[in-house]
Structure formats: structure tokens, C-alpha cells
Amino acid sequence: MPTADAVDLSYAIGLPPEEAIAYFKEKGYAISFKWQDVWAEAHARAFTVSGITRLDVLTDVREALTAALENGETLADFQNRLQPLLEAKGWWGKGRIVDEATGEILGKRLNPRRLETIFRTNLQSSYMAGRFQEQLASAELRPYWEYVAVMDNRTRPAHRSLHGRVFRYDDPFWSRFYPPNGWNCRCRVRTRSARDMERLELLASSSEGRLEEVDQPIDREGNTRKVIAFNDPATGKRFVADPGFGFNPGVAAYEPDLSRYPPELAKQYRKYKEAA
Template sequence: MPTSEASAVDLSYAIGLPPEEAIAYFESKGYAIGFKWQEVWAEAHARSFTVAGVLKLDVLTDVREALLQALQHGETLADFQKRLQPVLEAKGWWGRGQIIDQATGEIQGKRLNPRRLETIFRTNMQSSYMAGRFQEQLANAEARPYWEYVAVLDNRTRPLHRSLHGRIFRYDDPFWRRFYPPNGWNCRCRVRTRSARDMERLDLDASSSEGRMETVEQPIDRKGNTRPAPAFRDPATGKLFVADAGFGYNPGQAAYQPDLSRYPPALAKQYLQEQSAR
């Protein structure tokens, strides 16, 4: 049965830590440029750093470096904005509206403002931290093979995320390939690991996504355009769990080839088999 332990968990505590795996994940990213967020999709975000509407590589580099500094030094959103805002102001990229080349009329991008910086900061910090956590948890999967989905149970929690709170799947269940947090913009969910002894002591049951993973057409804009997205049919409610558009992938798994020597032999073998089948 699900547990309510640590129901008020918030990722804010992670911002004060410099997790090595999270920093390595962020540093491994290349660059991708797109005017709309839909142009750099899902797993591509795990391998490339992008900011929608920033079409100038030097500005994209400025934002990336400011995020890396914040991650390395455990800085806050205020620290991030304080460092980056003067740089953007000097280059004419701070405020609202589009940047247009006066000589050619070419659109070079969309300016950045506090609201956009907050989304950029929180999304990148949480994805990096969760990618690091995933690698750490995977390395310890032999001792703690049961993974529990933990949502923040307050009035800002999405109902679908709340519905998964306390649900437990094995680490190798396909559910985690698609729905390891974050599962949307400003998602605060996380994963807690459990040992076999925990499961018995707390009378917890593990779920399985076998036969319950589906693919749906998910709207990605206001024009009615859609893209295929993974979905989990919850046996408890009969409803589909679908991450926000552009999510539905595991950053820590999609970003890079793991060091297989760190993981249980059976898991390493499974990983190689899955990769060769793609």
C-alpha cells in the first residue's frame, strides 16, 4: 500500500547541493537552437542545451554558463538572475518582445525576462539534479531495487502527479524510462528507493506497468498539432498518466552511455540488449 511518508518533499533543498552526477550531466550537453520549444523535442533536451527563442549562440552560451555556475555553487534563482541580467541587458536581450536585425529584418530571437528565467532555471536545475539522482540510484539498484514515486502534496500539485504518489515500481520497470521526474514544467516530484526489507516492514506492494504502457497523440500547441507521447494506464483509476508535452523521457537515461561497470551485471546486460534492439 502507498505510504504518505515525506509527503511535503520539495526539491528546493537540492539547489544548495553540488551533486557531482548532476553537474556532469549538465556539462555533457551540447547546444541546440530553436525558435519554439517544440523544435527541440523530448530526449534531445537530455543531450542538448536550448532556450526557446534564443537563436544567437553567444547568448545561449551566456545562459548555459550562468546555470552551470548556479549548479556548481548551489545558488538560488535570485543569484542566477543577478549574474545573468546585466549580461543580457548589455546585449539587448533583456525585457520583452523579439530581437530583429535592423539591417536585414531577420528575427534573431525573443528577449528574456524574470518569468522566463525562472522557468529556465527551475527546469534545468531539476532535470540535472534528477539525472544525477537516477545514476546514483541505478548504481545501488541491487540493494534497493524498488523505486517509489513521491509527489509534493500541496495545492500546486498536478492531480495526475498526485495520483502517482506512493506508487512503487522496480527499478527496471519500463515505467521509469518514460516517467522518472521531472514530468513537466516546474515539476517537483522525485523518486525514493526501497529495499526488500523496507517493502516487508512497511507492508508495501510493488506495481508493474506491463501491459499498461500506451501511446497517445498529445497536443503540443494551440493550433491542434499533436505528437505521439507515452502514457501509463493506471489500474487504480483507469486513467492515463501523460507527462507534459516535451517531457515523457528519463533525462538520466537518455543523456549519455552509463559506466556499466558500476551496475549489477544483469542490469548492464539488459541495458546493452535494449540499446542493440533500437
């Protein structure tokens, strides 16, 4: 078992929470050539892989991801399951698929590097959606949520800057920056009780007055999208999730059974939903 501070995705998906599996299974499909075509919350509601424009290939990828989530499979298991199917259909390798008769670009092939990004991002989003539901359900006892980054040489500086920061569960910060906050993001959230806060001498931060709408570049052509940024008083810098992220996957995709929540927590969930 990993230590409390370790983030081992294979261990996480090996547990798999029912909420995470439900999140992934309830997604519909969206066909897109560019990842920018299916934006943020829409990505949480519809499964898509940029460059895959054939529904049968998209279905193959989704079914392989579902199996990995349900069975606690590794990246290698995922690739071994999917690669023969992609090879048979001509979608494995490098480069684009082009119609020889018309010259039309039909899609982009998949390779080990792209499969790793697809695997980690989709399973991390699904797992974190399940984690959010569980954590919100117990927020009366553990109302303080701590941002936890993996502090190694692969961690983005911006994500590193949030490591150890604590916000209450009902702070608007979590409606936009509950992990993952980017491609291959490995961050997570740990809950704390009032007793934990006192024992560990932790201080809660607040995003009040520090969230603002900004223009974020999303491609090399200079196109932008309106996103929410957090002006961090601890660093003096602006934190913005990677393009296409910046939403809470546990809120955007589906509605939990709020009857099992205490009234105050159900009310807070609805606030999250409005913010999404």
C-alpha cells in the first residue's frame, strides 16, 4: 500500500470506487479532430479522443479504459488490449490518416505516448470524480481539504505551489481547481478535520476576492478562451489550470443521490453545480 503522501495511480484504480466507474460509464461520445473542439465541462460529459473521427475506434478506446478501471489494470494491460485492435483498423502508429483519393485528413493515429496520456488523464479524472463525491459526503466531519501535489521533478511549478494549501470544502476554489488540473496531472485532495488542523498547525486559505475571469491561449494560432484564474497571495502569481481543464470532474458529469447527503452538503453540491 502506498504511503499517505504517495500517489500511485495503478493502486488508485485498483481499488476502483463505484462512483469513478459510474462517472466514466455515463459519458456519451463526441467526435473531434482537435481537443479544443470538446471543451472543459463538455469533455466531462462526453468521451472523446482528439483525432479519432471513427466511432468504432473511439468505442474500442473507451471499452479498453472501462476494463482498465473495473479490473485495476495497468497502462501495459491497456495498451496490450488496444494495440491489436488499432493495428487491424490501421489506426496504430505515427502520423495522420489521409484519404488517398481526396487527400482529406481523416484522423490521427495512436501510439504508446498518446495512449499513456489518454490512460492517465481519463482514469485520473474518473477516480477524482469518485473521490470528490466521497469527500463531499463526509465534509461535515472533515471540512478542510488539502491540495496534494507529487513533489518530484515532473511536477509543474504551478501545481507544486499549491501543495499543502488548505481550503474549506465549500470554498469556490474547488469548483474550478479540484484535480486533475492538466494533462497527466497527478495531484489529489486530502481531507482534514478541525482536530487535524489544530494538531498539525495548518491554516486554511480562502479564494474570496481572488478568482477572476481571464483570457487563456489555447492553440498556436492565438485563439483564447475565457477561464477562471486564482490570484495566489502566497506566490503573487496567477494559477490557471491547463487549457481544457479548470472544472471539477465530480460535479460536471453527473448528479449523485443527494438524499444521502446532509442538507447543508446537498446545498453546497448544488452551488458547485451552478458554478460549473
